Amino acid sequence: MLAYLNGNYLPLDEARISPMDRGFLFGDGAYEVIPVYSRRPFRLQQHLERLERTLAALQLANPLSKEQWAEVVQRLVDDHGSEDQGVYLQVTRGAAPVRDQAFPRPAVPPTVFAYADRLPTPSAELLATGGTALTAEDFRWLRCDLKTVSLVANVLLRQLSAAAGCTETILLRDGLVMEGSASNVLVVQDGVILAPPKSNLILPGVTYDVVLELATANGIPTQVRPVAEAELRSADEVWVTSSTKEVLPITRIDDAPVADGRPGPLAARMNALYQDFKN
């Protein structure tokens, strides 16, 4: 499998970085996961814009222009060869000679890494039964809008549901639904899609945007507003969305069924719209 590292293309298993890399020492970096369908990156510009936004918040200069990123992505996709893929991009503040939380002075070159892998979309069986979720209090920091590689809180939160054999952990803060440990959460009530608003407390999902756009274009009502935990538990449907999960209905939360415990009709409709749109 081919990787891109600091301007060079090489086999992934030959790619090496320093243990002094600030991504390794501090989680000091940004990343993106871009789905690729029929060898075409999906919503590439939106992913590159979010990367730009995360890098700006980390006070890191974007090492590549959008055109250069697009070239790297396409080269990895062409080399990988599968129709559907997931491309991972990461930029860290680089390897400094000493371990110090403050930015290295003088600055060191960033570490820029990318590779293409398979896209782990939900299986037909999972889509047919729906996924399962646990809820947990969101103990992440107050900049969840940034796609940084400092993911240990997401890792611990995801592991809660993984250990219980569930598909995702749904995060609650102050009695409100935030998002999943690696996805956004949408709730359907009386035919209306309720979407927690973008803020510093959730990642602005590219898939979330696509789903809300598809809903609007197809006359499905949406409301972007805070969603209470009680609304999650009494919902007609609950979906998680991400570049890898696409639109996955959740049919059990904390051992209670969502409505009748089967994927709802709006999930099936949205999935059909999404599958059609992405190709």
Ligand code: PDD
């Ligand atoms: N995760 N919220 C969180 C915390 C996420 O990590 C993700 C995506 C999303 C959905 O964003 P998008 O629709 O742009 O993929 C929401 C990726 C897939 C990951 O970390 O693997």
